[in-house]
Amino acid sequence: MHDLIVAPFLDTYLVLHPGASSGIQLPSGHYDTLAACDGHGPVPGWLTDLAASQWALALDPARPLRETVLVRPRSSFGYSRASWEINLGCNYACSHCYLGLKEFSGLPWEQKARLIHMLADAGAVWLQITGGEPTIDRHFVDAYTLAFQLGMMITVSTNGSRLWHPDLLDLFTRLPPYRIVVSVYGATEESYDGLTQRRGSFNAFTRGLAAAREGKLPIRLNIVVTSVNGHESDQMVALAEQFGHDHAVYVNMTPTIHGGGETLTVQSAEHLRQRKPFGGCNAGHTFFHVDPHGLASICKVGRDDQINLMGPEGLEALRGLHTVADRLMLRTGGCSGCQLAGTCRVCRPLAKHYQQAKAPLSFYCQHGTPQPQERTTTS
């Protein structure tokens, strides 16, 4: 398996080492030199030196370039990042989940493999595999492996309940992920199991997290604060800090992707914060999302006008996503006639979900009393 990935990233070129959070930017000439190689010769000395200085990586001089370095081609699609819900099925039943009804369904393996090739062909260097709970999908290991083989830096978004499983630990040790993001639903068994509505989930989480730490996996914790566990928010942060994990705190839930407002009723009112003002988004232009059935959208929230990548056009259909993105970002339905539209700072697809859910304006409109902004990230 490759030690290095050399890949175009938007208008730049990167050298990446799987599992590493640092990289190297290359001049285009260096990339062209590598891309033109037939790969039978050794790794160029300059690249060997860079790998040694950046990651203390000693490349085997006896291995040819093609076995050591995966040089990814330029993509005419120009995407750099993608997220993929491998399956919406989940082993938990959290009331705050923005996916709403989490049906266990997805593509058969042959179609999954075809889709993963499309993600690579679209130019995605970073891939987030999410769900539902992705690790319970029966093709998760194969899908992760294929994405890795194609030169993607993979983030897995998980509840951590299966991280202790030997098959997963072996997978993540052999083929290092860029990151494993674990949601945190409580600091005690009572609140955690209460939020997930699954007895034993806290024990599975702590077991999984301990195994991930033992395996030195690159963990980030996403702390979810709701009315069920709000009294433990400080404890959850302390848990992350105790083990030195990067973490983010999420206090604002969003309506479901179907426009349901049931998720909003479990928000912790005392923890709510104003969202970061919208300042433009590259959704659909530099990154995109794909659901379990191969339907591409600009992101996880803006799912209107999905593009079927499994259709006869295949990946070519994705070229229409830019137009979809521009259209969705400009749609003002529900805010028509607002006298303050000139200073609107809300993501339009997100606003649409709130409006469908008939949520109070204060839940999403930025025109109001300034409050502390959402999300704190520390490391």
Place this chain on the structure above:
Amino acid sequence: MTVTLGMPTYLTRPPDQPAPTLTTPQPVTNLDELIDGTAACSCEAGDDNPH
């Protein structure tokens, strides 16, 4: 892109960040910063929304 119809200053996309013109390889200490500047969701709800 800044739109002037209906929502006069609504910025649909962040301002372009011109790619650096490199003559030699340059280390990137934190790849997240590179991603966040160009390829991350602006509102977070559509990107890393915990579920």
